[in-house]
Amino acid sequence: MTAIATREQIVRAADRLFYERGFEHTSFADIAAAVGLSRGNFYYHFKSKAAILDAVIAARLDERRGWLARWEAEEPDPAARILRFIEIVHVNRADIQAHGCPLGTMTTELAKLEHTMLMQAGELLTLFRDWLTEQFRLLGHAERSEDLAMHVLTFSQGVAVLANLYRDENYIRREVDQMRAWLHALQPTT
Amino acid sequence: MTAIATREQIVRAADRLFYERGFEHTSFADIAAAVGLSRGNFYYHFKSKAAILDAVIAARLDERRGWLARWEAEEPDPAARILRFIEIVHVNRADIQAHGCPLGTMTTELAKLEHTMLMQAGELLTLFRDWLTEQFRLLGHAERSEDLAMHVLTFSQGVAVLANLYRDENYIRREVDQMRAWLHALQPTT
DNA sequence: CCTCGTCTAGGACGCCCGTCCTACGACGTT
């Protein structure tokens, strides 16, 4: 097996395990078992656990950037793009109920660990924040665009935390609907 | 030192450390050092780490029940009571920026650990949910009272996660103001 | 003064962690 392919397998497995069990609670042995490799050998690919975290964050950034590009391509209307973001909470409701938001839970954990990589993980949310800001600006809310973007993020994080606790599908749908209505009330009538 | 007093010291120290560092990341040695006791001796007071967690949750429940009783005593108007809840996000902004919401971060962590005590920790948020539900009912929103209560919780959790990441006081104030306006727009004009 | 229950110190136990090292198998190149 080429080193690059193995590396990708490791990152993919670590990504899933960090999400499902948390960063600290996931051991090298766990990742090794998931990939089917011996645990000591990991140092050929990653020199530390932080290096794996770094690769996972980079992979998530790539994936999210892909989402944003797709939304921009598929939706010419900025409001429709924002709606796509709001709806991931509903689309991914099964995972969110089981494990929360992948970005929010990771930043929450790294903040408690006072991990040096907190800010890098935060860039994932910043990616969405900046993209949402731009969409609100295009919608004609230049002044408040960043505040509106943060409000959408606030909604998504709050729903994720409580959906993870109560595992209530109806709650998720209600909040998403409410956010949809908020967005609709915000824009000038189309 | 009497056993009860020592127990309370342990619970108080564990409460703070679980909040600041997280449950799993806090060791018996950490708590022992904070209280000034020897680590092995803990088993005289608590037979397991889960037992300490249980005591911490109970202590937090007591404290929060005290808050609710005080708000009810000081504010005859249900809307003013709800406002008191909304404003704890701002009142406790320093702690929230440093460590997030004590209840939200704990449930998030316990969910990832698949810890058996997740639901007990969840009762802390349920306490607020039910209390807010009752206040909305008193406000005349019996039908939607629980949904409205969940919406307030959603706000508080979302703000806590993002305030913990970005540590931005202005963001907290803006979201709290927005929530205040939401609450004001909700009730029949007083 | 002695005894007994209460509380504590200190460390042993087995386990798992992240890290690091060395030896070996597989394989393309000369």
Place this chain on the structure above:
DNA sequence: AACGTCGTAGGACGGGCGTCCTAGACGAGG
């Protein structure tokens, strides 16, 4: 056929963890 490189296996290492045990300090009641 021999070599050198790439990727792997497996375990050693030092340390920290939750748990558990035992011996003793202390003080109240006989």
